[in-house]
Amino acid sequence: MAGLIELSDISKSFGGSVALDRVSLELFPGSVHALMGENGAGKSTLMKILAGVHRPDGGAIFKNGREIAFANPREALEAGISTVFQELSLLPNLTIAENLFLGREPLGRFGSVDYRRMNADTKSALTDLGLDLAPDTLVSELSIAERQFVEIAHGIKADASVFILDEPTAALNAADVEILNRHIRRLRDAGKAIVYISHRMDEIFEICDAVTVLKDGRLVGTRPLSEVNPASLIAMMVGRELQDLFPERARTRGEVLLAVKDFRIGTATKPFSLSVHAGEIIGLAGLEGQGQQRLVRSLIGQFQPFGGNVAIKGKQLPLPVTPSSGVRRLRSLGVGYVPEDRKEEGLFLALPIAYNIAIELHAECNELSIARGYREVIADAMARLNIRASGASMIVNALSGGNQQKVLLGRYLAADVDILIVEEPTRGVDVGAKSEIYKLLRDFADRGGAVLVLSRDTVEMIGLCDRLYVVHDNTVVAEMPAATATEHGILDAALSA
């Protein structure tokens, strides 16, 4: 059978880092093709190239044997390639219908937008997905799951021959996933080619026909799904046996460093408690967007808790925390907060490594005092973290993703804290750097530190942590030792709560 779409030897780099290195992929009509790989393996970049968001540096795209190239996403859509992007890309100030039709609104008389037709079509598309929403509701009024469904409606409504679904289920529960699967099967039976990106193994095995695995921007291989099992898939993704990737777990644990008691992060959510001991790495697991980040970010005041108390090293943290000084407050109690998005929230990309590491130390000083250079501290951190760079004056933007992440971690390790809260420790990082980062975190714990981690990557959570708290609907619903936890068990615990 001939491929409908052929991606041939696609390469792409951003700044200094290579995102894709000669990756090829073939899509067939009437088939669901899973694209797998760890965070940052290049899946999204590859799909954004197919969707016309990025242009490849090298390689070619063929459709029905003819080479095609897109200047923008609109051209890709016109060529029959429809995408549900991973990042929520809906505009909050437009209605559902306006978002669905943006860029190709039906026009009525005198060139005005035909709202009647738009709303009617939207209504039927929403009903198809089992959603009872008024088409003229502003998107800002929707919940995250509803937004994700609208996004899906946007993608699968199009008259296209290729559908790209980039982690469409991250915020959805099992019933919603089943609705989505029904639509995917319908599209497949209608002879469409579908690319499906997901981290959830059971979904992959439920709906996909073939799987392609990427690692560090390179193609690992493409297999019919009947020839793989979850264990062999993970081995393909990680590139080595799992036990080699993660350091050994903690054998002993010390006193409680971080204690959260009867905490409520929503008006109507159930109170919960959790504790992090010295020497431990603790993970917050569960479905995406269920409140893991909200939980830790209410410790720095970005969200206001509705009850409970927090003790750090036995000292009460006065609640609510003032948002403008939340990070400083935690820091004064010996807590380092490593944010999720290293490019937006973490690093000063245009500034040198030295500046990026020292800023945390500088932030503890009085504004009018003289800024010390901290040469030794920086050199020490760079050596300890094995940051590969020409020197401390190198601009961070020129580093690879893994080294950037290490610079970010180095900032907090150099600051000599007792507790680390880490959001997404290894997003967009190659497997070698991953292993190094896990070891750094474990070393930190072994020296008596406590680590609280949250990650979208469940495999990472299970491998790295000592204990897991499962978060669902803005509260902790279960606690389990990571050594015996499974992906399935975590989902079960989350959904049966």
Added chain:
Amino acid sequence: MTGMLRSPVVQRLLKVPPSYVVFALLLAILWSARPNMVNFNVMGIFIRQVAPLGILVLGQLLVMRVRSIDLSGGGVILLVNYFIASGTFPGARLPFFIALAIVIGTLVGFFNGWMVAKRRVSAVIVTLAVSIILIGIVQFLAGGSPPGDVPAYFGEIYNTRLGSVPTPVLFWFGMAALMWLFLSRTIFGRFVTAVGENAEAAYFSGVPVERTVILSHTIAGLIAGIAALVQTASISVGSVRVGLDLPIVAVAATILGGVAFGRGDGGVWGPTFGVLSFALLFVVMTVFGLPEPGKQIAQGVIILLAAVLYGVRTAKAN
């Protein structure tokens, strides 16, 4: 071509503030047209004229480094000028006026900073509105006509020289050096860089973002108060129009000097040379007999070109 653009030498050259080039160019033009004007004494007079602007720029570059802007300097200058010239404070001496100018400037700056950092109001709107309010108040107090004369000692101090350098110029350069030390050596300088480069990252690094922005605005206000004293000394009379366009020219000089919203490549000396470029520009245009409107057009074109150069450069860097 792209390879050439990436080479470190070209990168370094692209970072040279446009003001140095413009200044050198204008100096060359003046040299070839009127060689006898390019000497210490004549230039000293020209440069003295822009000293208030030069001082104001020191505050402007600070707030622009934290991605803000201060357009309220005109109002501060007008208000200080009014209080000195109108005789509102009979028997007041120089120290009183200095203190008054500093207090007014600091208060206005703090208010700006508070509104920008805490209330998250657009800095353009806040500082513009503050300026309008101050101007309205002064014009109301003065009844729309110039208030009166400035005490003579202002003019006397303004006209002194240290060696062959006019005191105001020396004062201006001294303040610039101080600002340079302040930004390059202190923790506060680090904070300013952090907030300008990425306010989110600054927050997660423990930098007190709001306080840094408030402090920057407060210092900018204080500096505007000082600029008001120098400006008042330079014109030696009360006026209801003095200094109104200074803040905007200060923005222009700052951009020309390679400092833009969030970035400080030009340091303190880039914008200072931006001011010197404007001083030379006015001289050159007068030499060539261009009328006042021509100067405005030239100013606008230079601002736009400098901003386009900067915009294209940052777009490339990303």
Added chain:
Amino acid sequence: MRQFFLDIVTGQRSRQGLWVLPLLMALAIVAFLTVRTGHMLRPDNLLNLLAQAMPLIITAIGQTFVVLVGGLDLSVGALISFSTAILALGGPAWILIPAVFLLAGLVGLINGVAVARLNVHPIIATLAMQYIIVGVTLVLRPVAGGSVPRVVIESVGGTFLGLPMQVYWGVVVVLVAWKLLHGSRFGLHLFAIGGGVASGAEDAAHNVGVAVKRNVIFAYVASACFAAAAGIFLAGRIVSGDPTVGNGYEIYAITAVAVGGTQLSGGIGSLHGTIIGAMVLALLSNGMTLLNVSPFVQTAIQGGILLLVVAMQTRRKMGL
């Protein structure tokens, strides 16, 4: 039902912003002036008020386009003066009027290209443009004077079919603006672009095929052309060219837009909000003049209103 009214009054669940409150404000001022003067609601007074407010209404409507995409246009005041200077050059109206719009369109194009394509901050681009236009205007007409074509004067001061011309001006401007802003793809795309800027999803509109850069450029062109129209109206009223007549209009226009509930961060706002905002400012100045408030104090109060209104608009971004 209660929720429905609450939503309308607070401007929630709508992208038209908070326009009901300024409407109530306008009505309150009208009521006050009616009681105070007795002749407030007489047709001739209302028409007079409309004529006074018209240039501001037109300029503010233009400004709305730019503000909706998260920008600002500070060159409109200078453009108004410039338009009157062009009209007073002498020559036939059929050349001068198209020339005004053409030149304004060019100014808007330069502003828009600088902002959208060359990555220049809107404030800097339009400020620089203000300088250039003020300079050119002063070359054309150093002091007020010259005479404006008769057609222009009659188009503002005359009557047609028994109705004063400013009524027609109002109807035409509002119809054109409504069509552009609320009755076309272009308008919807402006909201989409602004919503992306305000919420940090800058690429969302581009990704579905909205021509972001082109639409932003058009927004600046629209702003400039509306300012030109305001200039023509003013020229008809003052019957000469005046290099300073437009001074401060950029600030008044921004104030009117903000008072009308349009968010300066982009994506939220409406045409009727802007018109209401402009009317509030016009009524305020009318009332203050009636109460013998000094014009200088009026200026200060205008600044205070601007400060107050934007201080009430919360946004995430800090700085500019």
